[in-house]
Amino acid sequence: MSTLQTTSCADQSAVMAKVRQVEELDNVVIRFVGDSGDGMQLTGNEFSKAVGEAGHDFSTHPDYPSEIRAPTGTLFGVSGYQIQYSSRPVFTSGDAPDVLVIMNPAALKTNLPDLKKGGIIIANTGAFSEGNLAKAEYKSNPLEDGSLAGYQLFKIDIAEFTANALNNSGLSKKDIARCKNYFALGVMLCLYSRPFDKEIEDIRKKFAKKPEFANANVTALTAGYAYAEATELFATTYQMRASAASPGKYRSITGNSAAALGFVAASELSGVPLFIGSYPITPATDILHDLSSLKNYNVTTYQAEDEIAGMCSTIGAAYGGSLGLTTTSGPGMALKTEALGLAVMLELPLVVVNVQRGGPSTGLPTKSEQSDLLQAVYGRNGECPVPVIASYSPSDCFDCAIEAFRIAVKYMTPVILLTDGGIGNAAEPWLIPDVASLPKIEVKFRTAAEGFQPYARDENLARAWVKPGTPGMEHRIGGLEKDFLTGNISHNPLNHQRMCDVRAAKVAGIAKDLPPTKVHGPESGDLLIIGWGSTYGSIFQAREKAAAAGKSVAQVHLRNINPLPADLGEILKRYKKVLVPELNLGQLSKLLRDQYLVPLVQLNKVQGKPFMVADIYDRILELC
Amino acid sequence: MNSPNDIHPLTKKDFESDQDVRWCPGCGDYSVLAQVQKILPTLGIARENFAFISGIGCSSRFPYYMETYGMHSIHGRAPAIATGLKLSRPELSVWVVTGDGDALAIGGNHFIHAMRRNIGLKIILLNNRIYGLTKGQYSPTSEMGKRTKSTPMGSIDRPFSPVALALGAGATFVARSVDSDVKHVASMLERAAAHKGTAFVEILQNCVVFNDDAYGALSNKATRADAGVFLEHGKPLVFGKDRNKGIKLSGWSPELVTLGENAVSEADLVVHDEKAANGGLAFFLSQLENPQFPVPLGVFRDLEEPAYEELNKAMAEGARATKGPGDLGRLLNGGETWTIK
Numbered sequence: 017m018s019t020l021q022t023t024s025c026a027d028q029s030a031v032m033a034k035v036r037q038v039e040e041l042d043n044v045v046i047r048f049v050g051d052s053g054d055g056m057q058l059t060g061n062e063f064s065k066a067v068g069e070a071g072h073d074f075s076t077h078p079d080y081p082s083e084i085r086a087p088t089g090t091l092f093g094v095s096g097y098q099i100q101y102s103s104r105p106v107f108t109s110g111d112a113p114d115v116l117v118i119m120n121p122a123a124l125k126t127n128l129p130d131l132k133k134g135g136i137i138i139a140n141t142g143a144f145s146e147g148n149l150a151k152a153e154y155k156s157n158p159l160e161d162g163s164l165a166g167y168q169l170f171k172i173d174i175a176e177f178t179a180n181a182l183n184n185s186g187l188s189k190k191d192i193a194r195c196k197n198y199f200a201l202g203v204m205l206c207l208y209s210r211p212f213d214k215e216i217e218d219i220r221k222k223f224a225k226k227p228e229f230a231n232a233n234v235t236a237l238t239a240g241y242a243y244a245e246a247t248e249l250f251a252t253t254y255q256m257r258a259s260a261a262s263p264g265k266y267r268s269i270t271g272n273s274a275a276a277l278g279f280v281a282a283s284e285l286s287g288v289p290l291f292i293g294s295y296p297i298t299p300a301t302d303i304l305h306d307l308s309s310l311k312n313y314n315v316t317t318y319q320a321e322d323e324i325a326g327m328c329s330t331i332g333a334a335y336g337g338s339l340g341l342t343t344t345s346g347p348g349m350a351l352k353t354e355a356l357g358l359a360v361m362l363e364l365p366l367v368v369v370n371v372q373r374g375g376p377s378t379g380l381p382t383k384s385e386q387s388d389l390l391q392a393v394y395g396r397n398g399e400c401p402v403p404v405i406a407s408y409s410p411s412d413c414f415d416c417a418i419e420a421f422r423i424a425v426k427y428m429t430p431v432i433l434l435t436d437g438g439i440g441n442a443a444e445p446w447l448i449p450d451v452a453s454l455p456k457i458e459v460k461f462r463t464a465a466e467g468f469q470p471y472a473r474d475e476n477l478a479r480a481w482v483k484p485g486t487p488g489m490e491h492r493i494g495g496l497e498k499d500f501l502t503g504n505i506s507h508n509p510l511n512h513q514r515m516c517d518v519r520a521a522k523v524a525g526i527a528k529d530l531p532p533t534k535v536h537g538p539e540s541g542d543l544l545i546i547g548w549g550s551t552y553g554s555i556f557q558a559r560e561k562a563a564a565a566g567k568s569v570a571q572v573h574l575r576n577i578n579p580l581p582a583d584l585g586e587i588l589k590r591y592k593k594v595l596v597p598e599l600n601l602g603q604l605s606k607l608l609r610d611q612y613l614v615p616l617v618q619l620n621k622v623q624g625k626p627f628m629v630a631d632i633y634d635r636i637l638e639l640c
Numbered sequence: 641m642n643s644p645n646d647i648h649p650l651t652k653k654d655f656e657s658d659q660d661v662r663w664c665p666g667c668g669d670y671s672v673l674a675q676v677q678k679i680l681p682t683l684g685i686a687r688e689n690f691a692f693i694s695g696i697g698c699s700s701r702f703p704y705y706m707e708t709y710g711m712h713s714i715h716g717r718a719p720a721i722a723t724g725l726k727l728s729r730p731e732l733s734v735w736v737v738t739g740d741g742d743a744l745a746i747g748g749n750h751f752i753h754a755m756r757r758n759i760g761l762k763i764i765l766l767n768n769r770i771y772g773l774t775k776g777q778y779s780p781t782s783e784m785g786k787r788t789k790s791t792p793m794g795s796i797d798r799p800f801s802p803v804a805l806a807l808g809a810g811a812t813f814v815a816r817s818v819d820s821d822v823k824h825v826a827s828m829l830e831r832a833a834a835h836k837g838t839a840f841v842e843i844l845q846n847c848v849v850f851n852d853d854a855y856g857a858l859s860n861k862a863t864r865a866d867a868g869v870f871l872e873h874g875k876p877l878v879f880g881k882d883r884n885k886g887i888k889l890s891g892w893s894p895e896l897v898t899l900g901e902n903a904v905s906e907a908d909l910v911v912h913d914e915k916a917a918n919g920g921l922a923f924f925l926s927q928l929e930n931p932q933f934p935v936p937l938g939v940f941r942d943l944e945e946p947a948y949e950e951l952n953k954a955m956a957e958g959a960r961a962t963k964g965p966g967d968l969g970r971l972l973n974g975g976e977t978w979t980i981k
Contacts, residue, residue, distance in 0.1 A: 069978040218976065267977045277972060284968040291728050311959035313966030316727055316952065321753040325720035328713070328750075332693070332724025335711060336732070340724070358714050448977065451969045484709035484725070484732055487688045492657070492703050494712030495696075504659060505704065 037252045038209070043102040044254065045110030046204070049127050050119025050140075052095040053085050055197035059117075060097025061268075061443065062201055062218070066210040067101040068268050068445045071259045074101035075553065076443045077109035077626065082298065082381045089143075089151040091122045103257040107553030109442065111628035117200055119143055119174070121152035128164075136168045138203065140196070142175030170249050174199050174240075181239035185232045195236040202240025209255045212241050262447060269446040271410035271439035272299075275343075275369060276306035278417025280313050283339055285418065286425065286457035289314040291338040293329030295322055295348060298381040299437035300371035303343045327352035330366050331359050335493075337461060337483035339421055340366030345437075346375045346388050350395075356430055357396045358495045360519065363471075363479050365424035365431075367417075372436040374624045383624025384438035386549050387600035392432045393578050393607065399516045401523035403427070404578040406434040408552035411446040413439065416575065418454070423529075425459050427522055428478040434577075436599075438550040438626050465489045470503035477522035527579040533572055533587055540590035541568030542640035547597055548574040548604055551627055555597060558632035567640055577607070585612045593639050595619060597632050650681035657707040663698060668819035668845035669766060673705055675826045676735075676764075680708075683833055685733050692735045693722040695742040698773050698847075699766040702737035716747025719754040722761050730949040733833075736763040741771050744780040744802060755809035758837035759948035764829070765802055765842045766819075770851035788850075803940055804926035806840045807919055812943040813839040814922065816936065818868070819846060820859035824937060831939055837947040844935075857930055858937075867930055871938030876909035879934050886910075887933070894928060914942045 046063070048056045057078055064076055077098045086093025100110030115136040118124045120143035131137065144157055158164055159171055178196040185192065198219070205212050216234050223230035244250060269277075283290035294304045296319070308317040316338070320326040326342045334340030344352060349370045359366055372388045374380025392404045403423050407416040413435055420431045462468065462480035465488030471479050482489050491503060499506040500514055535544075537559060547555045552573050559571045572587060574580070588594055588608070596605045597619040605618050619635050621627060655677040663669045680690060690708035694700035696715035703710030709732075713721050718736045726734045736754075743751045743765050754761060770788070771777040777790040778797065785794040806814045813835040817828040825843060832839035844855045853859075857867035869879035869887065877887040878899070886909040888895045897904045913921060922941040929935060 065976060071978075071980045261980045263980050265973065265977050265979050267973075267975050269975075280966070280971060281968060284966070289728065291724065293724055310966065310971070311956045312963040313971070315966075316956070318724070318727055320720065320723075321749055324717060325723070325750055325753070328717040328720035329724030329727070331713070332721040332726075333728040334724075335721070336725045336728040338728040354714055355717060362711070448972050451972065484691045484729065485689050487686065490688055490708050490710075492659075492706075492710040492712065494703070494710075495714050496712065 036250065038255050039252050041254050041256050042104065043100065044115065044208075044256070045098065045100045045113045046115040046117065047096055047098040047113040047127060047130070048117045048200070049094055049096040049123035050197070051086070051088050051122070052081055052083065052093050053088065054095065054119045055194065056095050056097050056119065059197045059201045060099060062215060063204055064099050064101075064443055065218075065268050066205060066215060067099070067208070067256070068266060069214060070210065070256065071261050072101045072103065072256055073106040073259060073261060073445060074099055074443075075106045075109045077438065078441045080382055089120055089122055089148040091126055091152060094123050094126045096123070096127065101256065103259045106444075107556045108626065108629060111630055117204065119196070119200070121148045121154055121158070124158060125152045125154065131167065134167060136170065137164060138170045138172060138200075140174035140200070141171045142173040172203065172243070172249070174203075177239060177243055178236050181235050182232050185228070185235065187228065187232055191229070192232070195232050198233045198236040199240035199243075202237040202242075203244040206241045206244035207250060207253050209253055212237055261445070264447045266445045266447055268443045269410055269414075270302070270441055270443045271407060271413040271435050272302035272371065272441065273306055274411050274413035274446065275407075275417045275433075275435065275440075276303045276310075278414040279303075279307065279339075279341055279367075279421070280310060280315060281414070281454060282418045282421035282457060283314050285454055286339065286421065286459045288425075288459050289316065289338045290341060291316045291318070291330065291333035292341040292343065293318040293320050293326045293333065294343045295320050295326045297323070297345045297348045299373055299440050300343045300345045300348075300369065302440065303369060303371075323348040323351035324355060327355040327368070330368075331355060331362065331364060334359070334364040334366040335362070335484070337481070339425070340364070341369070342366070343369040343371070345371050345373045345381075346391070347378060349388060349391060353396055356402065357398060357400050359430040360396070360400050360402060361495050361498075362493050363428045365421070365428055365481065367420045367424055367431050367433055369433045369435065371440040372434060374622070380624045382437065384436045384550065384626060385599050385622060385624065386434075386436060386551070387603065387622065388434065389548070389577065389600065389603040390606065392434055399520060401520050402430055402432055402578065403523055403526055403576075404432045404434060405576050406549045406574065407439055408549060408573055408575065410439055410442050410444045414446070414449075418457070419575075422457050423526060425457060425481070426478065427476055427526060428481060429523065434549060436550050461486070462489070469501040471498060471501055473518070473522075477518055477525060524579050526576070527582045530576050530581045533581045533583050535570050535572055535587065537563060537570030538568055539570075541570060542591065543567070543569045543593045543595060543636060544572060544588065544591035545569065545595045545597065545632070545636070546572045546574065546588075546604070546608070548577060551597055551599065554627035554629050554632055557629040558636060561629065561633050562636045567636060569636055569640065574604070577604070580607070580611060588612055588614050593617060595635060595639060597621075597627060597635070599627065650687060652677045652681060654687055655680050655707050657705050659704045661705050662701065664849050666848040667698070668768065668843075668847070669699060669702070671819050671822050672764065672766060672825060672843055672845065673702065675822055675829060677706070679826055679829050679833065682830075683733070689731065690733050690735065691722075691725060692737060693718045693725065694737045695747060696773070697739040697742045697771075699737055699739040699845075700742060716742050716745070717750060718742070719747065719750040719761065719763065723754060723757070723759055726759055726761055726949055727952060730760065730953060734761050736761050738763065738765050739772075740765065740767045740769060740779040740781045740802065744800070744805065748780075752805065752809035754838050755806050755811040755840065757948040758810075758812050758945050760837055762832045762839045763841070764832075765840070766845040767802055767842050768845045768847035768851055769799075769854050770847050772847050772850055776850035801926050801929075802840075802842045804923060807923050807926055807941060811840050811941065812837045812945045814940040815840070815938060816842045816844070816940065818844040818855055818858045818937060820855075821937075824870075828939070831942070835942065837945055858935060867934055868937050869928070869934040871912045871914070871925065871936050871940065873912055873914045873939070876906045876911050878906065878909065885934075887928070894924065894933060896933060914939045916941075917943065
């Protein structure tokens, strides 16, 4: 092994070029699938980084079961990670994979239906034991019975090769088995002409405290690479054409990490400390994790005893003069509802993030859906308006996190930021912004006691933010209806009408800050597709494809859902038909019909999976 | 700035808001409000640094009557809101006023976790053993068999003791008083104010409308000396009009004894130790109830432990010491990056 480890990649490529054909690609979709303990998420992540470093755009879709370690070999325990990367801009993780890397029979069984016709299967034969075949409900071994004849099948005993490479490592059999994902990664890096030296560095860093594991994983990685290079199995390797990505510094980022960074940025840009009070819930918890390791910033993190306490501690912190943040997903959002109403009544600035998942109830915790939109807009008792914004991609979560707090402090209101499991866990390259280019968030704490009235309002209808501890301004706030100026309890009928009206007007007034709505495609025409959130990429690609086919189709993607942009009603009228694709049963559709009284065509999917470009493209063709 | 402290020493009047107090005439809450307003000026804390947070219920109207910062929030959630406030602003003196329904029924979870964390909140629970604001239903502290509008045939719920619950949740300061004994209420509030971490004070409080005389024996001058036993650190549990009754430990159980009878002397009685690291004695005391035993009044437990907000602050300081202060540019450019030229 040692000679292989020291051979440079360039040398290896030169050797390979003589004996193998190198096929140039513009685009490829690869899915890594195995048991939830096989490390497929890690393999996918590392592969994404390797292609990102080559300047390619990519988009990923991790898809994993809600069981942490489901029984091995079972159909329900399969965990997958799909990446699409390309020489051109990428907007989705791809409809159908070109390549399946499968670690066991169950992974093959559950993912084969998605593979493109004639696609590549790289199979870990070592896992195709009788027991595993039975668990995957195969009567005969599909690798041997000819049933995969329509695909390019590459059989590699990854388990055996990894074990052989590591038989002198001193590691236990169990630990050796855990290295096979790095063998698979090595194979894929070679096959797609990516160097492994950076990955070796990363492994050394990742396992700095456990050098024996670092060594083993490096050995597995290079063994995989060497195997792929030496074997006669592969007649072709692949090389992505050079990409024309914008120059600059990039990192791979998931939506949850981007949101966490955005919230720290909001704190830095406003000079106001950030407080996050949250309760762990899939798929939102990573935001809490990320922020918890940033205590050297002006960040306080608090794992509350429940979702309600997460929300309430956030209210307490906002009252104390912090940027209050709580993060959750659907069921947690339901629990926070009453306290969110209190925050509306108190008019305190805070942000609630709902990383949506399949519902109702516990639903599909690890799968993505957009079915909490109406809950966000309407789901509270009383007339209780809350601004709602939605991220459209992982890196957009950074901008939305800042935007959410900008609205919250300017208008003294809680703000709901909707993302979803797809955005939260998916990664894409992020052009790192220059800190100096990020606009400051202006925050004024009132300290002038003279003439102070707790519910007096500024030109944006926002009341003053006063920190307890400010002399001479002691006052009480609460959930009971309050007097229009003093904030004292008031049951006066006209006062209540006035307060409901002003709370509604305040939130509606945010529309005046929104930039003109961007329309991709013709200014008027046959069809407008209007979406929100994580469906952006699928809609974008479907529209591009339809436009290329000569269709008159435009796209509007909404970031602000409450209030909606002021120009949206006029835009809707410029198209003969309007299509609203959503990963729910028609929630934005309801809002748009209610506001604009326009006929809409719905396209709805609730399968725990994102839209395929084809889902939307096919519907476009039916409509125009 | 116009801090009243700068102009004149604070008085009770400085803590009275301009809002009319709207509890029923004769409600025990009045006396507690008066005692709180009386002791706050003595604590050496500027008025603007007090915050009173409450939930829902009669007792939760409390903040409106205090000329401090305050929030009347939602049912049961005051400890959770106060925790966020205290964590973000540890320099404030944060008080929670709650009731038996607010703290123990709908807000039970927040209550026990506040106790467990030992966060610097002063929590006053006004326990009238009934729901007042919803007009008379049984509460988690109502006695079994209690007939109320929602239990016309008598309650089949077993009540729990707020003191026992707080102790079970690991509270470092637990005290009990009764509304009619204003001096004792004041002394318990002072002790709570001086405590580091969560300080819990149960005040047995009379609801004149829906549960009048629930603590009659403890309030009535003729009976109170026999119905209650004052806990004093290092002193034996002696009580009674003639100071001749006591509590003795018999196996693991309490035994009521009379001094001088059967050769029992003070040396045989349980001696109170509020500093005992082991919670056994405090829990033993929390089980004493009328009518079989006198109700203990005073400080059950007072331990010095690090407060949550101190630990939190130390953690942040530690992070800054090891990682250096936050730098947004460095953060955004962290992780594994690549450059496209």
